[in-house]
Amino acid sequence: MSEQPNVQLGAWQAVSLVAGREINTKLRSKAFIITTVATLVLLIGFSLVMKFVGGGSDATVGFTQQNAVLAAPLKAAASAIGENIDTKTVSDERAGRGQVVDGSLDALVVGDGRTVRVVVKKDLPDNLRNALNVLASQVALNQQITALGGDPAQVAQAVANAKVQVEPIEQPFPYDGQQLVLGIIAGILIYMSLLLNGQMVAQGVVEEKSSRVVELLLSTIRPWQLMAGKVLGIGLVGLVQMVVIGGLGIAAALAFDVLTISVTAAVGTVVWLVVWYLLGFLMYSLVFAGLGALVSRQEDVGGVISPALMFVVVGYVIGISVLPSDPDNAFVGILSIIPVFAPTLMPIRLAMGGVPVWEQVVSVGLVVALIPALVWLAGRIYANAVMRSGARVKLKDALRAV
Template sequence: MSPVWLVARREIRTRVRTRAFIAGTLATILIMGGYAALMTFIGHQAGTTKVGVTAQAAAVGAPLQAFGQSFEISTVDEAAGERQVRDGDLEALITGTPDAPRLVVKRSPDGALRAALDAVVQQQAMNAELARVGLDPAGVRAATESAHVSVTSLETEDPHLGERLGLAIAAGVVLYMFLIIGGQMVAQGVVEEKSSRVVELLLSTIKPTQLLAGKVIGIGLTNLLQLVIIAAAGLIASGVGGVLTLPSAALAGTLGWGLAWFLLGFFTYATVLAAASSLVSRQEDLQNVISPVIMVLVVPFVIGVSMLPSSPDSTLAAVLSLVPGFSPTLMPMRIALGVAAPWEIALSVVLSIAAVAVLLRLGGRIYSNAVLHTGARVKLRDALRAA
């Protein structure tokens, strides 16, 4: 293992000290922070409806606050309110009298606002009719509000479901991004060494499998360091901002399993990509041999982000999360959602480790027999036959 760790240390020192590593890490943190802030701002804006109310219709504004949607009520002059509606500063203006309010909008009224206003007007009309026949509107309202349907829940609702869903999607996106970036770094490094014939000098002192293992381990640990820094920054920012209120044990477990699955996924895909890239000698031909491997990585990511948010208990996602190659993306998402059983996690880990062992052996042999062949692309069949 001494030559392996020698190559790994070289890869780590070379890449960690580069401006690209530092700038990339900082840029990723800033982009993720900016995206989170933008989504929070958009969500806040989308959840708030700005409504202007004239002094004559002020009695209508207070009952609107009782409805679920957030209405930001402000008292304005009718002419000024119409001008603000036309300019987009207000989404609607309520004028007229409390008994006969009028809703002024720029084009079409917001459905929730119109429904809420209709409910307020109907309640006021009912109160007036009850008072006309000699009944107390408050008493009638109290009697009707006490009537409700009895609800029996077969399962307890998770109060942190929304946070778990956001954490699962974030885990899937980050792992997918880092697996692709790390795998492509390995592939490009193999082709660079092969095209510059540096690999011939290296293989004069160490074995091809040792060079491959050292390169995969070194780049993998470099990306792991970058992932830990970014994940820690994201968790700290979420905690300070009050976005995540999950128990610390759940956050630590999600982060720990995410890092573990990154390593398993990286060793799986990086080994395959290194073997595939050893078949070519030019960067121009690299994309042709690594694209099929990248597509395999895209499939579980698409399944995860499209299926798990709406159906966390999906049988298809549960089965695919046990398949090596699919597990590094799907299983961390299911763990974050809290739907992965312990036996499923254990089985997927065992299967992934077994797959890594097989791929390391097979990929190492392909790499050994193809990396010294320069010029035309080496056919996979010939590399396997030579092996």
């Protein structure tokens, strides 16, 4: 009986061969292509919608020549209550009424400007009513000031310059609404990538285990090399997807003027997105690979990895529900440093800005320090469980040396 040749591969050669196999398989898969293209279309479509919807005014108000002096005060009054109103001067009241009928104007201010009287097609929207009520109050006040011998312009200037003086004990960070949107998008991309690519690792382990392919592979390479190659290959595919989606998505938003933040800030968001994707994927995919080796059927994958997956879900939910309304939330700040929550929470905070340098360093350092421990732990589980088919392997049994 002749002996089979024992083919010995170097550690890196074995890992790179497995990684190359995973990369070729995933890049050619229809699911990867469709997911990437669909996400890009959604992001670019969102940018276009925000350009045409977000940049418009809330209402358009017409003025005749007699009361055109009220146009500027109306825009100022609307701005003070958070509304964006366009104004338009019409040739005469008759022409203005016609534009109200055809929908070109939401309202037409008529009269001589001593009172605020408007013509509408059916009803006056509440946001426009509020702005016009502020204008009416200002007109009435100006008339009283004039009657008492004062100058309405000087009074208006004094009122405009009168502001509350705030003395903060701690200087607040000026959060930008667009940075908040960027942070939420970054969190969503990280969350989706961890869910999809992380589970892909576990499913790949089970697929090879159930088809007995793993026995052929392990006759040539060691278990930890197979696991590391699978994680590396799928991770690189996810990285390509993340850079393409994040880079082109932000480029489209900047090109369409949906984002007006600096290019440096946008690039910084993409860089941190890549960093935290890599850290989060390495951390969670190692766990998923080890846990996936415990079962032999695809339908059991969800149950075995769900406890670890809950940390990803909880971090994401907390981030998008708390940070938009309370960017300085201390509890979220603490969670974002803890390794299991950092990949979904810290990218959102970093995109928003205002994260102390020490928190950035500690959060990255803790994850980096945890990864070698996970390599050892997941490798032990994987090596002791991947060759056992049939019933689910208990975690305590997989941790024991065979």
